[in-house]
Amino acid sequence: MRKLIEFRNIVKSFDGQVVLKGVNLNINENEFVTLLGPSGCGKTTLLRILGGFLEQDEGTVIFDGQCIDNVPPYRREINTVFQRYALFPHLNVYENIAFGLRIKKTGEDIINQKVTRMLSLVNLEGYEKRRVTKLSGGQQQRVAIARALVNEPNVLLLDEPLGALDLKLRKEMQRELKRIQQEVGITFIYVTHDQEEALTMSDKIVVMNAGEIEQIGTPLEIYNEPVNAYVARFIGESNIVDGIMKADYRVRVDDRIFECVDKGFRPDEPVDVLIRPEDIDIVKPKDGMMRGEVKSVIFKGVHYELMVETKTGTSKTVQMHVVTSHDLNNPQAGEKISANDFYVDSDDLENKEMTDADFISIANAQAWDDENRDISLTRVKHNIEKVPGVYSITFGTEKGTEITVKVHVVHPEYVEDARHNIGISALDFFITPEEIQESMAISTDLKTWASAEAWNLQDDSSVEITDVKFDFDPASVTEGSYEITFATQGREYKVETTARHEVGDRVGLNFDPEDIHVMHKEVADA
Amino acid sequence: MKSFFRMSYPYILWIALFIVAPMLMILLYAVTRSGNGTITFHFTLENFARFLSDPTFLKVLWTSLRIALITTVVCILIGYPAALFIANLPEKRQTLMILLLTLPMWINMLLKTYAWRGILMNFEIESEIKVFIGMVYDFLPYMIIQIHTAIAKLDRELLTAAYDLGANRGKAFLKVTLPLSVPGIISGITLVFLPAVSSFVIPKLLGGGNYVLIGNLIETYFLVAGDWNFGSAISLIMALIIIGSMYLTKKLDTGAEEE
Numbered sequence: 001m002r003k004l005i006e007f008r009n010i011v012k013s014f015d016g017q018v019v020l021k022g023v024n025l026n027i028n029e030n031e032f033v034t035l036l037g038p039s040g041c042g043k044t045t046l047l048r049i050l051g052g053f054l055e056q057d058e059g060t061v062i063f064d065g066q067c068i069d070n071v072p073p074y075r076r077e078i079n080t081v082f083q084r085y086a087l088f089p090h091l092n093v094y095e096n097i098a099f100g101l102r103i104k105k106t107g108e109d110i111i112n113q114k115v116t117r118m119l120s121l122v123n124l125e126g127y128e129k130r131r132v133t134k135l136s137g138g139q140q141q142r143v144a145i146a147r148a149l150v151n152e153p154n155v156l157l158l159d160e161p162l163g164a165l166d167l168k169l170r171k172e173m174q175r176e177l178k179r180i181q182q183e184v185g186i187t188f189i190y191v192t193h194d195q196e197e198a199l200t201m202s203d204k205i206v207v208m209n210a211g212e213i214e215q216i217g218t219p220l221e222i223y224n225e226p227v228n229a230y231v232a233r234f235i236g237e238s239n240i241v242d243g244i245m246k247a248d249y250r251v252r253v254d255d256r257i258f259e260c261v262d263k264g265f266r267p268d269e270p271v272d273v274l275i276r277p278e279d280i281d282i283v284k285p286k287d288g289m290m291r292g293e294v295k296s297v298i299f300k301g302v303h304y305e306l307m308v309e310t311k312t313g314t315s316k317t318v319q320m321h322v323v324t325s326h327d328l329n330n331p332q333a334g335e336k337i338s339a340n341d342f343y344v345d346s347d348d349l350e351n352k353e354m355t356d357a358d359f360i361s362i363a364n365a366q367a368w369d370d371e372n373r374d375i376s377l378t379r380v381k382h383n384i385e386k387v388p389g390v391y392s393i394t395f396g397t398e399k400g401t402e403i404t405v406k407v408h409v410v411h412p413e414y415v416e417d418a419r420h421n422i423g424i425s426a427l428d429f430f431i432t433p434e435e436i437q438e439s440m441a442i443s444t445d446l447k448t449w450a451s452a453e454a455w456n457l458q459d460d461s462s463v464e465i466t467d468v469k470f471d472f473d474p475a476s477v478t479e480g481s482y483e484i485t486f487a488t489q490g491r492e493y494k495v496e497t498t499a500r501h502e503v504g505d506r507v508g509l510n511f512d513p514e515d516i517h518v519m520h521k522e523v524a525d526a
Numbered sequence: 527m528k529s530f531f532r533m534s535y536p537y538i539l540w541i542a543l544f545i546v547a548p549m550l551m552i553l554l555y556a557v558t559r560s561g562n563g564t565i566t567f568h569f570t571l572e573n574f575a576r577f578l579s580d581p582t583f584l585k586v587l588w589t590s591l592r593i594a595l596i597t598t599v600v601c602i603l604i605g606y607p608a609a610l611f612i613a614n615l616p617e618k619r620q621t622l623m624i625l626l627l628t629l630p631m632w633i634n635m636l637l638k639t640y641a642w643r644g645i646l647m648n649f650e651i652e653s654e655i656k657v658f659i660g661m662v663y664d665f666l667p668y669m670i671i672q673i674h675t676a677i678a679k680l681d682r683e684l685l686t687a688a689y690d691l692g693a694n695r696g697k698a699f700l701k702v703t704l705p706l707s708v709p710g711i712i713s714g715i716t717l718v719f720l721p722a723v724s725s726f727v728i729p730k731l732l733g734g735g736n737y738v739l740i741g742n743l744i745e746t747y748f749l750v751a752g753d754w755n756f757g758s759a760i761s762l763i764m765a766l767i768i769i770g771s772m773y774l775t776k777k778l779d780t781g782a783e784e785e
Contacts, residue, residue, distance in 0.1 A: 080687070
């Protein structure tokens with residue numbers, strides 16, 4: 001195939017924000033090329049530079065062996081199907097399609113012949129006299145394609161043309177576009193953020209991220225051999241886990257070593273390991289290379305999507321003391337006040353500047369008048385010290401309504417899980433049954449009440465607590481002590497299977513060495 | 527819905543009292559002879575016949591229409607490029623320009639016209655030209671604002687599409703911007719032609735005493751001659767002409783859209 005378009009080191013920024021960081025890309029004749037990436041990755045900008053609607057800051061665009069940097073858009077042999085179609089509302093379907101031909105002063109009979117042919121190519125025969133504003137999204141789309149193709153360009157640019165259509169129509173138009181491209185045999189450059197669209201239609205996919213090209217390849221290459229976790233995540237469903245390359249063909253994940261078909265890594269190089277959900281087989285636990293528990297099952301039509309946990313997360317258990325609240329009544333002022341005892345860890349007192357507002361919040365202190373209106377707590381007195389022990393704190397209103405509660409200052413209690421590099425902490429806490437009953441999102445509130453936190457031991461970054469276990473019924477909880485366990489995400493694999501499994505099943509997971517794809521770690525963004 | 531409708535009662539009353547009732551009275555005056563009693567009316571069409579059969583009156587009517595027409599055309603010719611220019615400015619500057627344009631509209635028309643009279647007194651120009659200058663000056667902002675609004679709400683992507691399809695700037699303007707701004711031009715015409723055809727202050731002050739337009743004619747018959755019946759008839763004829771031309775422009779507008 002002959003090279004038709006060449007982008008050389010294209011740089012473009014808007015208002016000081018760099019959207020293209022030196023893009024190099026070759027596009028051949030008659031190719032269906034897709035620029036794929038999330039919004040803001042620069043794909044549309046690249047397309048607009050090729051169309052001539054934007055000027056690059058640096059670099060050159062070569063078209064058919066010639067630099068076209070100074071060629072205005074109307075003299076480029078390129079036509080565009082715009083994102084919102086940009087059909088001319090004052091012209092009917094026929095005149096919209098004839099627009100380009102009329103500009104070129106084409107004879108009426110030839111216009112008629114070409115427009116008619118285009119209408120049949122996009123299956124819109126009989127729509128000549130319709131107003132474009134009265135057409136459906138799919139029909140407008142077809143008119144936009146016909147209007148561009150009638151000029152017989154060498155390249156057709158399509159800027160997310162199916163974005164506004166519903167799923168069924170989108171699928172239909174995907175097939176349609178591919179057919180049209182094969183029929184007219186010109187280069188299509190297609191911009192989308194939809195990976196499925198890219199996979200179905202393209203000869204070549206260009207995966208872009210933050211103004212740079214991550215990978216260029218056929219759909220099969222991109223799917224089976226993504227160069228990094230970013231591409232793997234963008235295309236298709238994926239399990240991406242941290243691993244260490246022990247030697248050629250041998251990769252360690254968690255504490256197991258798997259055979260693979262990848263080589264050429266440094267010994268002990270940290271890598272990303274990709275296993276596609278459809279490549280994992282579910283077997284009996286004793287036959288599996290890994291064992292785990294089914295955590296969730298989602299029915300997806302042709303298959304089930306299972307989440308299988310092969311390793312539990314790091315966890316910490318605390319006591320929840322449920323006590324009935326003791327509202328204090330101050331009849332003289334017509335006010336009531338309440339607050340809970342609370343725990344606070346000595347490290348927090350040391351490291352954070354705890355304000356009165358923080359204490360009010362932790363103690364859930366509040367005051368209200370006879371008509372149930374909130375009254376602000378203006379006075380907070382306490383004798384809290386940073387040494388563990390029991391102290392007291394008094395909250396009061398302007399009118400002198402006061403309540404005193406106990407403050408337990410305790411040593412911080414961490415669970416540190418060195419093997420998985422995760423630390424987790426949480427504190428015992430006091431709470432009233434009413435507060436539990438009123439909670440809209442009990443797991444989230446429990447995390448807040450217990451000040452539960454998890455973090456990465458290496459870089460101190462925060463780690464999500466995904467699991468909150470408790471064995472009381474929030475609607476009917478009574479006084480007493482309850483255990484709450486907070487845990488981070490364990491190792492979970494997404495598996496696609498046609499067999500039915502229940503949540504809680506113990507299963508084994510198997511995959512072949514060629515189903516494992518080892519990728520270099522992405523270089524952290526500077 | 528019903529309670530909302532009730533909110534319009536004062537408005538309806540207002541219209542009935544100050545618009546519909548006077549109109550009916552004009553109609554009544556136009557088809558009667560002077561010297562009506564409170565109960566007896568002498569119905570007649572002679573007021574209309576008098577106007578339509580007298581070449582002097584018809585000439586005045588023709589002059590009025592001609593002046594209004596020329597004023598409108600001049601307003602379009604000056605207003606369109608101005609509106610186009612403003613619409614291509616950055617947004618903040620557009621607001622400023624529109625503000626500057628509308629600023630003279632806040633000044634009383636009489637004052638402005640007197641000012642023009644003072645200025646134009648020193649020049650040896652035909653009185654008709656003076657009238658044009660005054661009219662165009664007064665009505666131009668309406669035209670510019672209407673056209674500007676139409677151009678400003680144009681989807682820029684349409685121009686990009688036109689370039690993409692091979693149109694240079696000139697052709698893109700002729701084939702996209704211009705046809706799509708027609709509704710703006712038409713509402714501009716409505717806002718300029720109608721007041722221009724019935725204006726009487728400007729021709730009176732700038733055209734000198736002997737320059738009579740239909741507005742002046744009506745004024746004279748009502749206020750000087752005291753012939754309310756004939757004045758009403760002329761007003762009615764004017765109203766018919768205005769309604770007719772509004773109908774035509776409306777037709778033109780929808781016609782352009784349905785093309």
